Amino acid sequence: MSEMNRREFAEALALAALAPMLGTGAGPIRWPSALAAGAPAAGLAAPEPSVLAKALAGAIRAQYGDRLSEADLAVVTRQIENGLERADKIRKATLTNGDEPDFVFSAIRSESAG
Amino acid sequence: MSDLTWLTLPELGRLLRERKVSSVELAEHFLGRLERLGPAYNAVVTVLRESAIAEARLCDADLASGKDRGPLHGIPYGAKDLIAAEGAPTTWGAQPYRNQMLKGDASVVRRLREAGAVLCAKLAMVELAGGMGYNQAFASFTGPGRSPWDTARWSGGSSSGSGSAVGAGLVPFAIGSETWGSIQYPAAFCGVTGLRPTYGRVSRHGAMALSWTMDKLGPLARTVEDCGTVLAAIAGPDPADPSALDRRFTYPPGAKSRKRYRLGILKGTLEKTQPEVRRNFEESLRVLREFADVEEELELPDYPYEAMASIVIDAEAASAFEPLFESGRITELTAPEDRIGGYAGQVVLAKDYIRALRLRRPAAAALDRLLARVDAVAAPTLPTVAWPIDAAFDKVYPDYSGGANISGPANLCGVPGVFLMNGTGEGGLPTSLQLTGRALGEDSLLAIGHRYQQRTKFHRLLPPGL
Numbered sequence: 352m353s354e355m356n357r358r359e360f361a362e363a364l365a366l367a368a369l370a371p372m373l374g375t376g377a378g379p380i381r382w383p384s385a386l387a388a389g390a391p392a393a394g395l396a397a398p399e400p401s402v403l404a405k406a407l408a409g410a411i412r413a414q415y416g417d418r419l420s421e422a423d424l425a426v427v428t429r430q431i432e433n434g435l436e437r438a439d440k441i442r443k444a445t446l447t448n449g450d451e452p453d454f455v456f457s458a459i460r461s462e463s464a465g
Numbered sequence: 466m467s468d469l470t471w472l473t474l475p476e477l478g479r480l481l482r483e484r485k486v487s488s489v490e491l492a493e494h495f496l497g498r499l500e501r502l503g504p505a506y507n508a509v510v511t512v513l514r515e516s517a518i519a520e521a522r523l524c525d526a527d528l529a530s531g532k533d534r535g536p537l538h539g540i541p542y543g544a545k546d547l548i549a550a551e552g553a554p555t556t557w558g559a560q561p562y563r564n565q566m567l568k569g570d571a572s573v574v575r576r577l578r579e580a581g582a583v584l585c586a587k588l589a590m591v592e593l594a595g596g597m598g599y600n601q602a603f604a605s606f607t608g609p610g611r612s613p614w615d616t617a618r619w620s621g622g623s624s625s626g627s628g629s630a631v632g633a634g635l636v637p638f639a640i641g642s643e644t645w646g647s648i649q650y651p652a653a654f655c656g657v658t659g660l661r662p663t664y665g666r667v668s669r670h671g672a673m674a675l676s677w678t679m680d681k682l683g684p685l686a687r688t689v690e691d692c693g694t695v696l697a698a699i700a701g702p703d704p705a706d707p708s709a710l711d712r713r714f715t716y717p718p719g720a721k722s723r724k725r726y727r728l729g730i731l732k733g734t735l736e737k738t739q740p741e742v743r744r745n746f747e748e749s750l751r752v753l754r755e756f757a758d759v760e761e762e763l764e765l766p767d768y769p770y771e772a773m774a775s776i777v778i779d780a781e782a783a784s785a786f787e788p789l790f791e792s793g794r795i796t797e798l799t800a801p802e803d804r805i806g807g808y809a810g811q812v813v814l815a816k817d818y819i820r821a822l823r824l825r826r827p828a829a830a831a832l833d834r835l836l837a838r839v840d841a842v843a844a845p846t847l848p849t850v851a852w853p854i855d856a857a858f859d860k861v862y863p864d865y866s867g868g869a870n871i872s873g874p875a876n877l878c879g880v881p882g883v884f885l886m887n888g889t890g891e892g893g894l895p896t897s898l899q900l901t902g903r904a905l906g907e908d909s910l911l912a913i914g915h916r917y918q919q920r921t922k923f924h925r926l927l928p929p930g931l
Contacts (some may be wrong), residue, residue, distance in 0.1 A: 407812040411920040415808065418793055423805045430809035434779065437772035444768065444824050451555070452822030455707045 404432035466830050469494050471632035472929065474536060474691045481528065486563040488528070492521035492583050497543040498635045499586045504740065505616060509610040510546045511587040516542065520583045527581070536694050538581030540779060543636040545593060546587040546625050547673035549576050549681070557673045558590035558605045558623070561794040564738030572706065573682055573699045579787045580698040588626030588639055592798050593621040594647060596675045596782040598806030602854045606799055609854050612654050613928040614894050618851035621650030624685065625719035629657035633686045634931060636824045638695055639687035642672060644679045645774060645876050649899065652685055652884035654851035656895030658914070658924060659685045660692040663904045664879025666831070668703035676781040677708070678822070679774070679876060688924050689885060689914035693717065696907060714907065722912045725806050726757040729839035731746055736784025737867030738848040741890030745843045749898045752920050753843065757758040757913065760839060765874060766831035773821040774877040779810035779820040833903055836880065840909040842871050846897035850890045862922040875901045886923040893929065 371416065400408070409426040424427070469477065469491060480486045482779040497513050497812040503509035524539040549555045556562050573755065574584060589607040591599055601617040602609035610625025611620040613633035620629040623700035624641030631639050641648045643661045660683045665680045674680060676808065693716035698712035730750075735743050736859045789795045798804050832905025836842065848867035865919065874881055880903060897910030898917070918924050 369610050381727075405851065406602060410812050411808050415790065419805065419808070427805060427808045430806070431812060434776065434809050434817075435811060437769070437775050438814065438820075440769040440772040441817070441821055441824055444538070446820070446827075450817050450823045453826055454530065455678075463767075 400428045400432040401435065402431055404435055406432045466550065469768060470498065471687070471925075472538060472637070473687050474540060474637060474694050475542065477540055478536050478538070482533070488521040488524035488583060488818065489518060491539060492517045492541050492585060492667060492805070495585055495606075495636055496576050498633075499630070500635055500812060502632070503586070503635055505610045506613060506620065506626075507605070507631055508589055508610065508620070508626040508629040508633065508635060509586050509853040510607055510626070511555055513550075513553055513585055513587070516552060517583050520578070522584060524581050526792045527748035527833060534579070534581035534672065535698070537577065538700050538892060539634055540581070540638070541583045541585040542577065543586040543588040543627065543630050543639040544574060545590050545624050545639070545641050545649050545784045546582060546817055547590060547642060548573060550587065553587055555587070555673075556606070557593055558607070558717050558798040559592035560799060561607045561789060561792075563606060566767065567671070567724055569671065572668035572703045575896075576699050576701075577640075582698070585636060586630070588624075588630050590625055590627075591623035591647075592800070592803060593782075593786065594642060594644060595617050596778070596807065597788065597795075597800075597803035599800045599803050601800060601853075601856075604649065608649075611854060612851045612894070613931060614656055614851065615892060618892075618894060619654060619854050620853065621652070621654035623647040627651060628659075631655065631657045632928060633689065638684055638691055640682055640695075641685050642680060643828055643876065644680045644681070644778060646872060649846055649872055649882065649884055653846040653895065653897035656885070656886045656897075656926065656928065657685050658687060658689055658692055658918075659683065659855065659884040659910075660696060660740045660884040660907070661884075662696060662700065662907060663706045663710070663873075664882045665905070666700045666712070666881070666905075668701075668706040668709040670703055670705035670709075676778045676779075676901070677785070677878070678777060678781065681879070689883060689911050689918055691907035692883070693907070693911040693915075712905065715909065718908045718912070724756070724886060724918075726840040726909065726913050727838070728753055728757045728759045728913070729763040729835075729842045730759060731827045731842060731869040731871060732762045733869040734844045734925040736847055737864065737866050739850065739862070739865050739890055741850075741888070742845050742848055742896050743749045745888035745890065745896045746898065749917070752917060753913070754756075755835065756881045756916050757840075762843065763835060763838070765869065765871065766828065766835060768824065768828040768831065768874070770874040770877050773824055776817055776872060777825075777877070777926060780813040782809035783807060828874070831880045832874055832880065836901070836903040836906070840906070841900040841902045841913055844899050844901070846884045846899040850896060852893065871901050872899070879902050881907045881910060885912045885914050885918065886926065887921070889925060889926070920922065
């Protein structure tokens, strides 16, 4: 194909905004549960983004608003909302204070630094 | 000389050592195919004719003087264009980086050169390795990657050219990368063998970062044996990559392969797969049962793998590509959705990113406990054959979205996988079998895959017309 036309692109963006795993990268793995979780029932409008999603979208508007249209920002807001929903999912798992992240870091003592 | 195109690495090595072909002749053969046929698959970014011939001459001189650098000596290959090679552009598949010249070779290129392999081409890829959330095949300035089995079908991504170049016989092997399915998809859609190594097995130094904690480099080739041979050349510690493991990998392994193996099948793994995919997987199991006991109904530990992976990739990609956002050149990307798909990652909360990293440790430990019960978990690599090239990904094959899937947890937790063709399905397109194992468990996966390929001929099937 040459490229999606505007209508197809708009549809793709709308779907992307509704699908939690789209908007993240690499291979195009489709997770049915994730797709289903983000999609409203047929005929229903997408729910209003949360106050936090709108606030974070405001940060995007402040930094990059000059190059994003209102339609773009609406998509970005939905994607932010989806990200927050994913964060809610991982917050349900229990962690203790001692559960550390796996950072790769070690203190550096360079031989050449004296 | 009969056609060199489809020979395996040991077969090519034998011809070289018997002086039936020279390294320069091999390079000329594959350079010609890359130049002639590469455009049909949008597989190639840069053909490196001059440097490849120079490297091949050196290989011939070395062999003539008795210096044999091993099983890759004199063998041509291609590298995904996110891997730096001095003197060639490294475009990351993205228009803003089309003229990017990086200093020095990636560690994987240096290691392959030391092993005698001849870099013939930088291969096409999805822009920024798919990090901006592409939803269509047309997501690279080189055009949509096309499968050698049907150019109206997608080659898979993001290692698009690495899959199609091997599948079309443009190179004997290629290096790809996987963060979230990017070796898996091209291996399956192009009907080749792919290996996603354990995270840290292969140095990432000199390769574009999408996600520092999830990126893996690995080979795509004709056979499992070829993949093992390449992994042995590229694996090992590297001071330039702090995540590179302090472990060597040898292939073939020193220890004799076992008589019987243990395989696991996830409960629900065949749900929502195309009938031919199901049929071919069940036939693969019949073959595997000849040398393996199968434990069915395994269940993945209950973690929100995709949510964790998404947060990790989004946050790390937002930082890795911050200059692209700051410069505004993100608007030059090919796929419209990629031009705005990364902004949400810019505002992932730090506490959420760190929580995902913290949760990955217990998730990886739980996954390891499951994988320790078996030598490999077997599954269809994908629930369908290659997707039509003009379809939006979220609309293609809606009835076949797949069942229980180990690929996401495996990528998040950094465990290895092997992908190999196991038949043909709809439209005569390849279907594929995946084997997933414990961290550092490549030996078992390769041994099982090799035995499977000894008993079957799917890895010898050629795309129509080639």
